[in-house]
Amino acid sequence: MLNIDKIREDFPILKRTVHGKPLVYFDNAATSQTPQIVIDTIVDYYSNYNSNIHRGVHTLSQEATDKYEEARIKVQKHINAKETYEIILTAGTTHSINIVAAGFESLLHKGDELIVSALEHHSNIVPWQMLCEKTGAILKVIPMNDEGSLDMETYHQLLNENTKLVFCNHVSNALGTVNPIEEIIEAAHKVGAAVLIDGAQATPHIKPDVQQLNADFYVASAHKLCGPTGVGFLYGKKEWLEKLPPYQGGGEMIATVSFKKTTYAGLPHKFEAGTPNICGGIAFGAALDYMNSVGFDHIAAYEDELLKYGTEELLKIEGLKIYGTSAKKTAVISFNIDGVHPYDMGAILDKLGIAVRTGHHCAQPIMDFYKIPGTVRASFSFYNTKEEIDVLVAGVKRAKMMLL
Numbered sequence: 380m381l382n383i384d385k386i387r388e389d390f391p392i393l394k395r396t397v398h399g400k401p402l403v404y405f406d407n408a409a410t411s412q413t414p415q416i417v418i419d420t421i422v423d424y425y426s427n428y429n430s431n432i433h434r435g436v437h438t439l440s441q442e443a444t445d446k447y448e449e450a451r452i453k454v455q456k457h458i459n460a461k462e463t464y465e466i467i468l469t470a471g472t473t474h475s476i477n478i479v480a481a482g483f484e485s486l487l488h489k490g491d492e493l494i495v496s497a498l499e500h501h502s503n504i505v506p507w508q509m510l511c512e513k514t515g516a517i518l519k520v521i522p523m524n525d526e527g528s529l530d531m532e533t534y535h536q537l538l539n540e541n542t543k544l545v546f547c548n549h550v551s552n553a554l555g556t557v558n559p560i561e562e563i564i565e566a567a568h569k570v571g572a573a574v575l576i577d578g579a580q581a582t583p584h585i586k587p588d589v590q591q592l593n594a595d596f597y598v599a600s601a602h603k604l605c606g607p608t609g610v611g612f613l614y615g616k617k618e619w620l621e622k623l624p625p626y627q628g629g630g631e632m633i634a635t636v637s638f639k640k641t642t643y644a645g646l647p648h649k650f651e652a653g654t655p656n657i658c659g660g661i662a663f664g665a666a667l668d669y670m671n672s673v674g675f676d677h678i679a680a681y682e683d684e685l686l687k688y689g690t691e692e693l694l695k696i697e698g699l700k701i702y703g704t705s706a707k708k709t710a711v712i713s714f715n716i717d718g719v720h721p722y723d724m725g726a727i728l729d730k731l732g733i734a735v736r737t738g739h740h741c742a743q744p745i746m747d748f749y750k751i752p753g754t755v756r757a758s759f760s761f762y763n764t765k766e767e768i769d770v771l772v773a774g775v776k777r778a779k780m781m782l783l
């Protein structure tokens with residue numbers, strides 16, 4: 380059991396008001412809030428040991444290097460990667476996907492096939508489309524159904540000996556659907572294809588075990604996990620990371636440089652050109668520690684309660700439709716009210732202190748499927764409460780009255 384009152388004390392932002400009303404923060408799928416311990420870690424870095432890593436012999440540089448490398452180990456342990464060097468610290472999910480997409484340019488040929496799911500965030504669509512344009516590879520799509528789940532029968536039919544890569548999110552940001560990634564990975568491997576799993580929305584709720592999943596690549600962002608923005612990770616199996624060429628050239632990613640020939644550093648540095656987000660990486664480590672201290676089993680169970688309660692209460696409102704009704708979903712409720720534009724709903728809720736996201740959630744193909752411009756998305760975290768859901772429900776009712 381979580382002590383929610385105590386947990387809320389850890390998040391200073393939850394004490395603020397918006398338009399004179401207590402903040403109700405239900406935009407957790409876009410970015411999570413930051414506990415004091417992570418804020419303290421950031422302040423400590425800039426107050427006490429701010430310096431560049433890996434190159435320095437001086438004390439500050441060594442302290443920063445040690446802490447940064449400790450953060451890498453924390454990520455490794457958290458997702459159960461076999462080797463620390465299989466963790467590349469990046470600027471986030473988008474950056475991680477682009478590293479892999481760029482790397483595959485030299486491995487693909489015209490006519491090779493890539494498979495994407497219909498439920499993806501734009502960041503797991505556009506880099507692959509760019510890759511297809513460059514290589515002549517063909518992008519195929521696993522369709523979705525009305526409840527917002529993937530059509531797995533079609534997926535199995537799409538796979539063949541030309542399939543080189545499959546990419547899919549673990550959890551959909553727009554609908555909350557938890558995808559059957561175990562089945563997706565196993566089937567892809569049978570035809571020799573590699574699989575990249577976008578864990579941006581899964582990692583705040585689920586502790587992934589990349590070895591058990593047998594994922595070739597798994598990516599996520601710290602800012603959805605109580606960490607800072609601009610940092611995340613790319614997990615890749617050693618064999619794949621060794622096969623892929625570096626993404627960017629520069630300092631840190633080399634072994635030797637001369638005008639005749641440059642040789643690259645080993646993993647993970649081959650993919651980490653330039654000065655990284657040192658403070659962000661260290662704070663990411665602190666955020667993982669914090670979330671693990673709360674416990675992912677507790678988090679998942681409590682958020683499930685919030686999801687059930689929120690779904691039941693919102694569905695009592697006449698004319699309200701929820702998109703994404705899969706039995707396996709995380710605490711995301713995407714909805715619309717007949718005749719109400721999601722932006723108008725979002726603007727009124729903001730005046731009541733309630734932060735929700737409105738629009739296509741960087742997943743336009745999903746909105747096209749449902750033939751809607753967007754949705755209102757309320758996404759819950761373990762620091763939210765049922766009382767806050769009551770405030771949302773009352774706010775939605777009020778907005779409906781004003782707008783219809």
Ligand code: PMP
Nearest residue numbers: 471472473500502552579580600
């Ligand atoms: N994939 C999914 C499923 C997401 O929800 C997000 C963030 N909304 C991203 C990718 C992109 O993450 P970032 O903006 O941190 O790179």
